[in-house]
């Protein structure tokens with residue numbers, strides 16, 4: 001699929017650190033500014049790509065995903081970034097690839113079940129299996145060089161909140177069995193891609209434990225590790241396609 005001639009991959013991250021180095025690695029890069037974001041189109045290891053920073057939160061991510069598809073003609077989207085852990089087995093420095101995503105702050109009950117995105121009939125938005133497997137392969141190869149980091153696949157929750165509170169996290173975990181990580185954009189991209197019929201995947205490196213020390217851990221982690229992981233995994237992903 002990814003080797004088809006017309007494939008054009010959109011690469012979204014929220015923060016600059018999550019995408020550091022990718023723009024420099026691009027050949028034939030052309031930057032377009034639109035709606036307060038820079039979209040850089042070019043070739044990454046021979047793959048036709050458009051890289052962009054979405055800014056933070058669900059609306060920001062949705063706006064960016066729609067623009068990538070409608071204005072820049074991407075055929076696939078990968079979101080790469082960091083997230084808080086929502087499971088004891090998922091440790092800082094591990095990587096999580098979403099099998100499905102939920103908007104954990106969506107609640108139109110009693111009109112619709114809690115978490116269901118109204119009028120889609122879905123609370124758990126599935127990511128593309130093939131893209132997910134390709135990313136998993138790239139991540140596994142990359143992580144072989146990283147001491148003890150583990151790859152997990154499962155449920156990621158997104159909401160317009162930086163979770164830094166053990167009680168709040170515990171409540172989310174009990175409402176959403178199997179929740180592996182929390183972040184602020186993935187499930188918004190998932191909804192856009194579901195509605196537009198665009199295959200997508202979300203990959204997150206764990207930066208913190210979504211508890212009281214999350215803010216400090218997060219700041220330290222994004223600066224030291226996040227960009228190296230994102231670059232290493234995306235490079236392998238583009239090369240193998």
Ligand code: SAH
Nearest residue numbers: 014082083084161162163182183184185210
């Ligand atoms: N301090 C940062 C803001 C970071 S918001 C700044 O000023 O730029 C946190 C970002 O990392 C979001 O994009 C979110 O997707 C992800 N994230 C990491 N840990 C998170 C957590 N515990 N809860 C929610 N989002 C988290």
